[in-house]
Amino acid sequence: MTAEQQEAVEANDPTRSGSPVPTTNGARLSQNEIEQLCLKAARGAGMSWGLAEEAGFAAAWLATRGLDGPGALLAQLWVGQGRSWREICPVIAPGRFRAADGGGLCPIALGAALCDHARLPETSLVETAVRVGPVDHPVLLLPFLADFARTRREGLRLVWSRGAVLLTADGGMFGDAAALEQETRLDAALEVEGPVPDDTSTQWEPLMVSAETLGELNSFALRITVPTSEVSRAGAGAAIGDND
């Protein structure tokens, strides 16, 4: 092993079985790594386990389409710090998903609620669009809208003042997703789409996640770990030696 490699081993703590991705230069993460890291980070930031699962799903879904899901989730976790569930979860009326105090909705909470209501009258979409927002980091809504479209077996269009993205029932995505990634808060409308183009799926490449994003997601993830005690160390391995 070269001196450089030795240093890398120590710098990255080779003893970890979790997500010890090198944070110095960023890393290309697999879908599974993104999903697991983001689930833990979301839980560490205070989401319930069930919503943290949704956060992991959303970040990985975006990453497989070349969008920076981990970065968007991290930004949202910071925005959500110190805000209660009541402030960030949607208040639902027919055709309208908004925050109780008119502030920014959590896109994970909104997305999960939209999917939960996909077969209920609140999201009928027959006569009129459903208005949503204002919602923070709205790119994180796309994975949920894709599931919504799949559940309803029809295309769905997210429209805002500067663009639109179309999600198809078979997982396709068309339109201004890259522009949506730049938006930090917006109001939007959901509309049913008529005939939709064929899915032109592209080969997936592992997403390069920046060192800063990795470092901060890891910090959130570490909040759900328990500091080691002698008791926990002692109970973790074999009761007798491995050297036989």
Place this chain on the structure above:
Amino acid sequence: MDCASLNPMPEAAAFRRPPSEVMRLARMGSAHPTRLSFLRNLLRRVIEEGWTFDRPVWEIDATGVGRAVYRATGPDRTYSLVAFAHDLPDEMRSDRVIATAWDATFALFDGEPTSADLDRLQANVPLQEAGRVSPLELTLSRANRSVRLFGHVIERLAKGLQPDMAEVEAVGYLMRTTAVYGSGKFGAADRAAIADRPELSAPFQAEMLSVWLTRQFTVDIAEHLAFVRGGAAAVRLDSAIKKGLGVGNSTGLGMAPFLVRHPVLLNNWMMAREEALARVRSQDGASAEAVAGFRTALGEARENAELWQSSHPIQIEKLAALRDDLSSLADRISTWPERNSQKPWDALWHWGETALSLEGQEALIALMLEPNGDLVDGLADCMTADEGASFRLDGAMTVATLSASLRDHYDWVLGIDFDQPENVARFWYVSEEKLEPRLGNRFEEDGASLEQPLCIARLAQDLHSALAAWPGDVALAAFLLAHPEHRFMARRVQILHRYPYAEVQDNLIAEQMLPIDLMRCKLAFFGASRFDPRSDKWVRISLFQGLPYPSDMSPEGWP
């Protein structure tokens, strides 16, 4: 189309054991490998499809350090195990995830690696968790020598002698793997990227292929070192002794939560095995050939039970019961099947239910499946799971329906008194230091506020109480908007609605709970034998013991 709609024997369903019987820890912790186990499935495929194997690279020096490539060529694709052999001082040898060095490290490469690929892997694979691999790699793993047996074998072979059988049988393997990572870990290919390949669609096929090729490596490196030491006097390992050696595996708590975290997968494994047993039981007769096959399998099982050793008090007791059980079974089948008996397999099963211990009953499943491959082998294709498809909650389900489903599938939960200390004695957590799952004592250790959601029984009871406060006709979507903390458990209850074998029906935070029961169940599905607990949280097993080697299938591929 799903497996259920393709089922050629719907009549067998009446013979299935219910989840309330199957999904108990005591029974799961007595599981035996069967012909549906993943390594058996791999071997069936490579034999049927005529895969070939060779070793195109062997750059190992006289000290046993270097690299090698093992190539597996199937009808459509080639996979290569890239092996790095190291010189590890004894004091650094540990099976824990916290280890930093190993005797050998491996990656399963998707295709045939170029020398540039080998160089890239050489810079990363020996570091294991501290390195990075790429989507061109399917697994990352490492192995340590059994110092005692490895040294003994080299010493004897170098002198032109075969190893002492007592030594061989006491250990059973030359090297043991301590982690075999797949599914996108450390940058490797995601499961989704390979799941549509026929040869990898069944669970853990890449991991099993990796371990099987590793088994070849363990013998090759021992023979290599024997020839370095003994020169012309050295001999190769006798083929019968070689066949009796498996690859050891050593694993701890990290494996235990897997079955809880993958409910649909667990259901599909259990359902396939239970359906297999039901198909055999439902037959009207037993052919002479199948009866002979059963007798042969019983003979082998008795031999295996004699060689199976453990120094753990729990396993010692279970092994004694198993040996007695197999002996009773041998007596029982001396006159089986009785002339004119209706459904002789079912009769044998019912006899076993009353006459045998749990260990013996679960062994009986393996024996009954063994001579009935035509009837059950196709079920191996039903053991995979599209977990994404069951992720999305149905928010239109009413509170009343979810509540009723909870009472149906989690009735075992509702009577547990979680105010009793023994029912909440433990908690699962992840250690900050090692990021490894651990099990703490709630009343003696800090950290219970950071508990992992593996306390399913309590979560289910909490959900049931919360639902009771809501009108039955309200949609689950509205309930979850008010109670995001129940989203995790509501998802599981909906999964159970469709997948009845998806949940372990025991309290995983109870004082008496044994993590090794979860591990044994999973390892049996892999095909592991010689289960040998080293504590209630740590276990050694053997893989591929008694089965052929890649070199047996392609003798021309080996020097």
